[in-house]
Amino acid sequence: MPIPSIGSHSLVVFLCQLSVLLAAALCLGRLAVRLGAPTLVGELCAGVVLGPSLLGWAAPGVSHWLLPRDANQFHLLDAAGELGVVLLVGISGAHIDLDAVRRQGRTAALYGAGGLVVPLLAGFGTGFLVPASLAGAHAPDRRVFALFIGIALSASAIPVIAKALLEMGLMHRDVGQLIMAASALDDVCAWMGLSLVSAMATTGLHGWATVRDVAWLVGIIVAAPLLRPVVRWVLRRAAGAGDPHVTPAAITVLVFAGSAATQALGFEAILGAFAVGLVIGSCPEFEPAGMAPLQNITVAVLAPLFFATAGLRMDLTGLRHPAVLGAGALIVAVAVVAKVTGAGLGAWLGRRPRWEALAVGAGLNCRGVVEVVIAMVGLRTGVLSTAGYTVIVLVAIVTSVMAPPTLRLAVSRLPRSAREADRERRWDGLVGAAASSGKGEQPV
Numbered sequence: 001m002p003i004p005s006i007g008s009h010s011l012v013v014f015l016c017q018l019s020v021l022l023a024a025a026l027c028l029g030r031l032a033v034r035l036g037a038p039t040l041v042g043e044l045c046a047g048v049v050l051g052p053s054l055l056g057w058a059a060p061g062v063s064h065w066l067l068p069r070d071a072n073q074f075h076l077l078d079a080a081g082e083l084g085v086v087l088l089v090g091i092s093g094a095h096i097d098l099d100a101v102r103r104q105g106r107t108a109a110l111y112g113a114g115g116l117v118v119p120l121l122a123g124f125g126t127g128f129l130v131p132a133s134l135a136g137a138h139a140p141d142r143r144v145f146a147l148f149i150g151i152a153l154s155a156s157a158i159p160v161i162a163k164a165l166l167e168m169g170l171m172h173r174d175v176g177q178l179i180m181a182a183s184a185l186d187d188v189c190a191w192m193g194l195s196l197v198s199a200m201a202t203t204g205l206h207g208w209a210t211v212r213d214v215a216w217l218v219g220i221i222v223a224a225p226l227l228r229p230v231v232r233w234v235l236r237r238a239a240g241a242g243d244p245h246v247t248p249a250a251i252t253v254l255v256f257a258g259s260a261a262t263q264a265l266g267f268e269a270i271l272g273a274f275a276v277g278l279v280i281g282s283c284p285e286f287e288p289a290g291m292a293p294l295q296n297i298t299v300a301v302l303a304p305l306f307f308a309t310a311g312l313r314m315d316l317t318g319l320r321h322p323a324v325l326g327a328g329a330l331i332v333a334v335a336v337v338a339k340v341t342g343a344g345l346g347a348w349l350g351r352r353p354r355w356e357a358l359a360v361g362a363g364l365n366c367r368g369v370v371e372v373v374i375a376m377v378g379l380r381t382g383v384l385s386t387a388g389y390t391v392i393v394l395v396a397i398v399t400s401v402m403a404p405p406t407l408r409l410a411v412s413r414l415p416r417s418a419r420e421a422d423r424e425r426r427w428d429g430l431v432g433a434a435a436s437s438g439k440g441e442q443p444v
Contacts, residue, residue, distance in 0.1 A: 006076075014076045016066060018305065021077075021312075024050060025304035038160055038400045040368050043304045044393065047311020057317070067312065081309040082269070084302030085373055089191075089270045090255035091295055092158065092369070093277020094286065096184045107350050108178055112185030114346030115364040116154050119338035120193075123153035126334050130327040134388035136379070141200075148197050148383045152374045152392050153335045155190035157400070158183040160368035164404050170411055175356055179363035182346075186364060191274045192217060194374055195267035201381040202266070216265050224275040228283060231276075235285040247287075248294035251280060268377055303369075310372050310393065313379060318387040328391040335395050336402065339365040359410035366403035371396035 006014075024046035032042030049055060056063040067074075127146025135145040161183055170176040199213040231254060238250040255273050262272030280286055319325045343361030347354065375392035378384035384392065 010073055010076070013066070013068065013073060017077055018080065020066060021046060021050065021308040022301065022305055025308040029304065036404075038164075038368060039304075040160065040307060040372070040400060041397050043307035044311040044314070044372070044397065046304075047308040048314050048316065049311075050308075051312040051314060053314060053316040077309055080302070081306040084298060084304075084306035085376070086259045086269055086273045087252065087255060087294065087298045088303045088306070088369065089373065090251075090258075090273035090277040090280075091291065091298060092187075093274040094251075094281035094288075094291065096158065096187070096278060096281055098184075098278065098282055103181075107352065108181035108185065110346035110350045111178060111182040111343055111360050111364070112346070114342035114344070114349070115156065115182060115339055115361070116186050116189055116342070118342030118345060119153040119335065120150040122334050122338040123150035123331075126153075126331060130330065131323045133321075133324065134327055134385055134391060136382040136385050136388065144197065144200050145383055147200070148378055149331070151190060151193040151197055152371060152378070152395070153331070153338060154186065154193070155367055155370045155374060156183040156186040156339075156364045157366050157368035157370040157396075158187050160400055161363045161366045161403060164366070164407065165363075168404065168408060168411075170407070173411065173414075173416075175359045175411060175414060178356070179360050182343075182360060183364060187370060188274075188278075190370065190374070191268075191271050192221070194377060195262065195271040197383070198268050198377055198381050199266045201383050213266070217267065220262060220265070220267070220271065220275065224279055227276070228279055231279050232283045232285050235280070235283055239285065239287070239290065244290070245293070247290035248292075251291055251294055254280065270373060270377075307372060310376055313376075313386065314390045314393055315386050316390065318390055321387075324387045324391070328394055331391055332395050332398050335367070335399060336365055339399075353414065355410050355413040359407055359414065362403050362406035362410060365399050365406075367396050368400040369396075371399070 025043040028042035028046045028049070029039040030042070032045070033039055050063075050067065052063075056067075124146045127149035128142065130149075132142075135142070158180065161179060165176045165179065196213055196217055199216075234250050234254060235247070238247040241247075254276050258272035258276030259269035260272070262275070263269040319328060340358065340361035343364055344354075344357045346352075347357030347360070372393055375384065375389050375396070378392065379386070379389040
């Protein structure tokens with residue numbers, strides 16, 4: 001039997017979709033940067049403009065040709081976007097410095113725990129208060145939906161805040177390193193919790209199924225460090241190949257293999273990508289420069305395509321309903337207050353300054369990339385409706401825009417120690433170069 005191929009018309013539409021979405025994401029991403037917002041905001045707005053919120057309403061004929069509601073056609077776009085998010089999450093995992101997390105010790109753990117537990121509980125409670133129209137038609141249980149909201153509000157976005165710290169010259173400050181360490185803890189827990197809730201979305205909160213999912217998750221956590229010798233061997237062989245293209249290709253293979261493994265076990269592919277990224281970043285053989293080509297194509301092409309595709313699924317017309325608009329405002333408010341309160345709780349337990357607590361809370365409140373991925377998972381698994389998905393993406397936009405000015409205000413009230421001044425002198429050239437070269441680029 002011959003292998004079926006894509007039809008000519010479908011290929012033409014797919015290529016047109018890619019070109020239009022990427023062009024819109026590029027233009028609106030640059031505009032967002034000029035306005036002082038993260039690139040992510042503009043790339044999401046590209047999808048909103050081309051989706052049902054604007055183009056579908058203003059020019060339904062053009063919208064129907066460019067973005068037909070044919071499942072097979074849209075699956076092509078989804079597959080391209082999935083490549084982007086898997087690689088983006090894997091690269092983000094490789095950027096997490098686990099040694100820095102360990103060095104921060106008790107203080108980072110207190111901030112991370114407060115920024116995780118308080119939003120998780122607040123989000124879980126809020127999930128029972130918002131209208132049922134935010135839950136997807138296939139949500140097996142209201143408790144699963146509420147738990148998903150809790151996971152969504154407990155997440156942070158280490159990629160976005162890392163770029164903000166670099167651009168603001170705060171990476172060398174003690175509070176900058178605290179934010180990175182606490183964000184790393186929150187991100188690790190959020191990815192694991194998301195995978196567990198996604199598995200529950202298909203099985204429901206049933207005793208044996210839940211125990212099985214938890215057991216598989218624990219097995220994945222235990223197995224990930226055991227892969228380190230294999231990853232180190234692959235990185236050594238790739239580095240010794242004498243071809244600079246081998247290392248990024250090898251990293252891509254590792255990330256895809258990890259994603260396939262967790263997806264096959266009933267969890268999200270992004271969990272495997274993140275776990276493999278963590279292992280890669282912890283290996284002494286790993287050189288960030290070797291990953292640069294993969295990072296460049298992911299940041300420049302695949303990630304913007306994913307965010308623009310994510311924006312297509314937003315339907316802002318749903319906010320015209322007072323119940324949905326009120327629920328959206330409530331969830332955004334709970335997301336912001338819970339993160340800041342959680343950081344304040346961590347500061348109180350650790351007897352840390354209040355301005356440091358506000359700075360850490362502002363950093364942890366930035367949800368950006370991670371929140372968009374969580375929203376996409378919720379929509380795909382049926383936990384969220386289109387209205388619920390729109391609200392969660394709005395949380396990502398609002399908190400990403402809020403983080404830099406709040407962080408700048410809080411850090412301006414913190415005294416600069418002699419150790420920080422010395423670190424700033426040693427790293428000033430590198431940080432300045434990274435900030436200037438990274439202006440306007442989507443972080444990973």
